[in-house]
Amino acid sequence: MSSLILYSAAIILFLLSYRKDKAKTKKALLRGWKSLENMLPQFLGIIIVVGLTLAVLKPETISRILGSNSGVFGVFLAALLGSIAMMPTFVAFSTGNMLLNNGAGLAQVAALISTLTLIGIITIPLEAKYIGKRGTFYRNFIAFIFSIIVAFFVEKVVPII
Known part of the structure; x- marks a missing residue:
């Protein structure tokens, strides 16, 4: 619905925009298409990797490693994986949904998505150029701690809702 x-x-x-200014609407559609073309290779690559991973790992394995019963270890593992991996946010949510459907726990997926969006181990050198090594370290460290807190908060609150 x-x-x-x-x-x-x-x-x-779209119809209102097209009626008001046809040229701007066409220009916006072309820009949107170009943006989609730029994202598509990244998006497809990540979907292929996630798909292959889910094909190789059985739901029981995912549940054992990142399931609700994996506890603190699973949350930290998911947070570490999210810190290292690099993917667009919209793909992170799709990945989280696939993991939940295959037996991963809420807290673990929350840690994964939170660290995917907040921490970038791969981008540390670039970030350090702009805010310095110390600032980069503190920002990523605080984001990691925040992600762990969010994961446990989600685990406690979401089942209630």
């Missing part, structure tokens, strides 16, 4: 509402709103807004 919500998809229908969102698609309807997008179509209505």
